[in-house]
């Protein structure tokens with residue numbers, strides 16, 4: 714299929730995430746929150762006095778596939794159902810069936826100015842050796858766009874976010890159509906490199922991030938479990 718103008722950027726950023734997702738949690742990452750299967754790690758990084766702490770969250774949940782998790786994360790039509798930190802979201806360009814450009818207004822995080830974001834969002838299935846289930850991923854990566862002008866007093870976020878999911882089938886029955894939701898499990902890694910795009914008090918931003926990321930991932934995964942409960946499994 715014809716490549717679009719951002720195809721190289723998409724390829725480069727996807728490959729970068731695939732390289733780093735396997736990287737073990739080395740020193741320098743602090744476990745800042747643990748809740749059930751969810752483990753939230755953060756590195757404290759500042760660029761010109763602005764907190765740009767990378768976040769890495771590992772989570773696993775039974776009853777859903779990586780494809781389902783990525784589909785609900787990528788597809789804009791569900792976004793306002795699980796995303797409680799947004800005032801609005803809209804697609805401003807479709808680059809190909811798996812790559813769109815979003816413009817989002819984020820809810821104001823007092824005392825910071827209101828943030829908006831414009832990023833391409835790409836969903837992909839990486840089928841590894843045939844016996845395992847494929848890996849599904851979504852990458853959200855900031856990009857400028859003429860339909861998303863930066864207008865004061867809003868501050869443009871710079872975000873590089875990836876959701877990478879593996880699907881595990883426990884005690885696989887003989888034929889795939891007999892698999893039930895209690896036999897499947899999704900192991901996900903969520904990484905977020907977010908630069909707030911302008912100065913925010915370090916302590917305030919760190920406490921908001923520490924509270925908001927686990928909350929948002931918990932809310933998102935619960936939403937997908939509830940939406941897929943009675944639906945046929947999407948592998």
Ligand SMILES: CCCc1ccc(-c2ccc(S(=O)(=O)CCO)cc2)cc1[C@H]1C[C@H]1c1ccccn1
Nearest residue numbers: 798819822825853872874907909921922925926929
């Ligand atoms: C002043 C900047 C605040 C702030 C703005 C935005 C985001 C953020 C951007 C993107 C994504 S996503 O996963 O790509 C889903 C797309 O909607 C999640 C979160 C994070 C923060 C930081 C504060 C943390 C936070 C985390 C989660 C939700 C809200 N806030």
